[in-house]
Amino acid sequence: MSVHVTPLVRVQAEDFDVGAETALLCQGRTDIGAIVAFTGLCRDEGGKLAALELEHYPGMAEAEISRICKQASARWPLSGLSVIHRHGKICPGGNIVLVIAASTHRQAAFEAASFIMDFLKTRAPFWKKEWMKDGTAGNWVDAKEVDDMASERWET
Amino acid sequence: MRLVYFSWVREKIGKGEEDVELPDDIETVRDLLSWMKTRGEEYEAALEHQDVIRVALDMEHVLHSEKLGTPHEIAFFPPMTGG
Numbered sequence: 001m002s003v004h005v006t007p008l009v010r011v012q013a014e015d016f017d018v019g020a021e022t023a024l025l026c027q028g029r030t031d032i033g034a035i036v037a038f039t040g041l042c043r044d045e046g047g048k049l050a051a052l053e054l055e056h057y058p059g060m061a062e063a064e065i066s067r068i069c070k071q072a073s074a075r076w077p078l079s080g081l082s083v084i085h086r087h088g089k090i091c092p093g094g095n096i097v098l099v100i101a102a103s104t105h106r107q108a109a110f111e112a113a114s115f116i117m118d119f120l121k122t123r124a125p126f127w128k129k130e131w132m133k134d135g136t137a138g139n140w141v142d143a144k145e146v147d148d149m150a151s152e153r154w155e156t
Numbered sequence: 157m158r159l160v161y162f163s164w165v166r167e168k169i170g171k172g173e174e175d176v177e178l179p180d181d182i183e184t185v186r187d188l189l190s191w192m193k194t195r196g197e198e199y200e201a202a203l204e205h206q207d208v209i210r211v212a213l214d215m216e217h218v219l220h221s222e223k224l225g226t227p228h229e230i231a232f233f234p235p236m237t238g239g
Contacts, residue, residue: 040239054238057162057231060215085238097239117239123217125231126238127163140164143235 007069007081011061013088016098025080025100032079034106036113038099044092050133052141054096056087057125068119072101075115076108083116085126118151161202162233165209168202185211186220188230208235 008025010016018037026032042052065083073081080102090096097120101112128141160173182188189209193200203209211218213227224230 055163056238057160057212057215057233060212060231063215064217121239122236124238125162125212125233125236127234128237129163140234141237143237147239 005073005078005081007066007073007083009062009065009069009082010084011056011058011065012084012086015086015095016084018098018100021082021084021098022100025082025102029079029102031104032102033104034109035100035102036106036109038097038113038117039095040097040117042090042092042094042096045130048132048134049092049130051089051091051131052096053089053129053131053138054087055127055129056085060125061085061087064124065120068116068123071119072112072116076101076103076112078103078108078112081112081116083120085120085124087126089131115154118147118154121147122151157227158229160229160231162231164234165202165232169198182224184220185213185218185222185224188224189220189232192232203232209233210235 018039022035022037065085069081069083072078078101082100084098086096099113099116101109103109129138130141131137157176157178158173159176161169161171166172179191182191189203189206193203210233211220212231213225214229
């Protein structure tokens with residue numbers, strides 16, 4: 001049932017365009033029936049945050065995202081998969097992460113995108129540091145227990 | 157052996173990477189963490205809460221109970237907060 005899918009994985013400082021990435025994934029395809037695109041943004045934390053600085057482990061970030069994509073495509077019949085994660089300084093309103101999952105039917109696309117996000121949060125080597133508007137630098141964001149629980153729910 | 161550090165582990169140790177000769181009697185990742193803490197107070201501070209420290213061998217996550225083996229690169233970092 002599963003089509004061979006080669007996931008597109010990119011870790012980059014540059015911004016991305018959801019429309020352009022979706023078009024790229026669908027180019028020349030007529031078999032895709034459902035696309036779920038998730039975009040994670042930098043929020044301003046009630047107006048207090050000036051920017052997030054995302055540190056990553058070059059090489060392992062790409063490798064770990066690829067491993068997560070491989071697990072997702074083994075679990076759901078996906079026709080296409082793109083994951084882009086940014087690093088560096090990102091201001092409120094800016095894009096952080098993009099997951100596009102394509103399949104014949106919507107359920108696989110929804111679930112795969114959700115699965116990938118849950119595991120990106122807990123296994124992809126990225127760390128966020130907060131830069132505040134009042135000039136105070138850098139508290140590292142704490143990992144959330146709720147994120148661990150979110151990824152554990154797939155262990156069935 | 158190349159050691160690399162990220163996030164507040166990197167900041168507390170005060171460097172992002174270094175090449176280190178490991179003692180022969182280190183068997184597991186847990187042994188390695190214990191030895192690392194004896195290397196100076198900055199290491200002791202960075203790795204104080206040993207259980208929360210994540211370790212990757214050649215860019216793959218491992219449990220502290222895992223055998224160390226002979227990796228090229230060992231990474232130490234806090235729980236991840238990407239996405």
